[in-house]
Amino acid sequence: MNVDPCVDNAQQQPAAAFSPPRVEVAGAQLWLFVELEPLLAAMLADIRSAQHRIWLESYIFSDDSAGRAVANALIERSQASVDVRVIYDAIGSQATSAAFFGELAAAGVKVHVHQTIWDSLFRQRSWRLLNRRNHRKLLIVDEHAAYFGGMNLIDPVEALQAGGAANLPTSAGWRDVHVRLVGPQAHDVAESFHRSWRREEHQLNRIPSRAYRRGVLSPEAESIRFFDSGPGFKQSRAARVYSRAMRVARREILLSMAYFIPAGRVLRALLAARRRRVRIRVVVPHDNDVKLVQYALRHLYSKLLKRGIEIYERVNCMLHSKAMVVDDQWSIVGSCNLDPRSLEINYEFLAVIRSPAFAAELKKICENEILHSQRVTLDDVARRTRWQRWIDRLAYALRAWL
Template sequence: MIAMYTIFNCIFLCSYWILIALVTFRVLVKRRAVPSSMAWLLVIYILPLIGVITYLLFGESNLGKQRSSRSRIAWLSTVRRIQILKTYKHIFSTEHSAIATSLFKLCEHRQGIGALKGNKIQLFRKTNDAIASLIKDIELAQHSIDMVFYIWESGGLVDHVIKKLIMAAKRGIQCRIILDSAGCTSFFNSSYPNIMRQAGVNVVEALHVNLLRIFLRRMDLRQHRKMVLIDEHIAYAGSMNMVDPQLFKKNIGVGQWIDIMVRIDGPATSVMSIIFSSDWEIETGQHVLLPLLLNTRVMAAHELIPTGHTIQIIPSGPGCPEGIIHQILLISLYEARKKLIITTPYLVPSDDLLHAICTAAQRGVEVHIIIPKHNDSLLVNWASRAFFSELLQAGVLIHQFQNGLLHVKSVLVDQQLSLIGTVNLDTRSLWLNFEITLVIDSQEFSNELEKTQQHYISHSRVIDPQIWANRPYWERVIERLFYFLSPLL
């Protein structure tokens, strides 16, 4: 009996250390930032079994075998669509501001497509106004309505959107909606999906959370885009989920969520149509025929405005050029010469981004970061604080927004270049999730964005470096603990 126990114990220990060695090898051979690798190794060796399981669940961007195969096929389709779009040379911009030139060149080289000109843009500062505009566009839709959202929660204003979508589907409009499984749990547990599907609205649950497949696909890889396309020539994008801010998460004590949304009418929507078609193919396996995506009728609908705005659409995540949004942010930060304003609900930047922000302030750029006083993630809230000291010492002004959860993700460079989209300054958005960013090269639009950001600043409290330096030591200990975990957040 003792011999059997000894043999079993030896087998268990050998298997255990072989597993540790294999996971360590995977961490070391995976190309990633050194701090991230070190954090994973420390977690694995300090909490061996928990660390190994955690790494297998969240350590690699595993899309799953079926979706990975679809992603490769979708990429080939995307390349063909881009080549077709590029034959319409009149919609591409050849003249940019000095700030945007290198950024647009990078996008053209890595994505295969440049910035598009002649776009009408409207900035919505309030969710109510954005949804009211969207409802009007749904009512006027003639051919198709496509949507992607991370969170969709019924109630209030959202019920009006659902009603209009059902009416559109019944009059023959093709309605396709991609909703993230984790972000829309309560919605998919309600009766609304079946009601919408029965009416002809094609609702797809993206990246389905399945506990039986947790080791086969990374469960926290999410569809984080917020995007609407109507008749392939009107589009919406920004930070807004499909929720009524007066009802959404009322009981967590952070106040109403504050978001912005951009409405685009023009050639840039063709790129967003390509992005949606790729997402749809990855999730459903259904290929969207090229003639339905890009044809003479659609391109003729794009009336180029001589004074219109130039926009670069940047998708990021699985199937997109690796690390492209990280590169775009770095270029934008280093191009700043006068003023830089950043809004983000989750501030857990990479070392490179932190260095770029601090360097901008140290070379005389006026740098503002606007974050919510409280957000919905305790872990991120404490991890963010670990970066404050270095930012404040460099001369960065950190504003804590007091009137709700500021969920806006934006960067404004020298009152000329605007970045708006779904990307938070954290590891998950920068390297993992499906995201979308609009880069708008327009002083006129940037002035509008700056007015919005200044409104946020007027309802914020700036952190005093002296007071911050004298905060309690127990807070510093917690901050450092979560800073250690920041590469994993």
């Protein structure tokens, strides 16, 4: 077998042989996934064993091999009288036919679509609402299992090859971070889904949660806390969560981020951490599936590098993760990127996990990405042409719409 030096050994193994790292935190078992194939296998096993409920929320739910496998499993359980509910985003899933979701509904699956173009422009008459997307990725099975992270229900390599995305190296795959949780905290993830469901039924305008009143970071030795973020809040919960974690950092911040355009309180918190001599490493894609995001970030490279922030571009794959590790203690995983769209506009979901063991596993994943990355230097920035810098500035000006 040919081994790509920029692909983990685990990636070379078949899905059945792949064993994602498992960590116990606060009475729950957590599994970390970085690729779709083993994650999909775990999801399908849980779905097929469901007895009471399957609640699914996904920005993209595609009618491809991955999405069809999930849909078939949902249909089978719905016909067995399991409560099956699906929320998908109209823009994220725009390539999926109405007939696909019609099949689900015909089998008894309760389906909600988030913010169609018709609803935004004609029923609610608001361009602003059209820009608000549901970017969350959740799965809750019965009372015990929950999934959250950055992976959509789509085979990304299949989609890239079909779309002819020549700028992306489809042969090396698509890297992400997604978590399977088994434990009592699955109930909290279910509560988050239920709030989203009520919002889609126009029964909920604001999003209350006891967790927000308790603060972002738990004083307990080990904890798992979940946060919704989106337009239902007076201020961005996601920005608050990330910036608070950055402010407590004393030694190191490690970020693995698909779309990284820090601004506002998040950028201030990063720069303040550097003034405290905190080491900051950021891993981003070398080739992004959204090119304008890549250009917008490169507009910030000089500012970040001059302040001592280390930037690495992951090569030979598309890095789609949204993860942070602070001081080998705190971890943040979810659907939220550090860009204006995720922080201020979209509906998102984050988990804040205090556990040295979980942080160690997540750090291994992030540092593996660094091993297969190119470090960005000020010389690299200086070599960009005047035309490239103009494009970077234009992309940065459009950052809220990317």
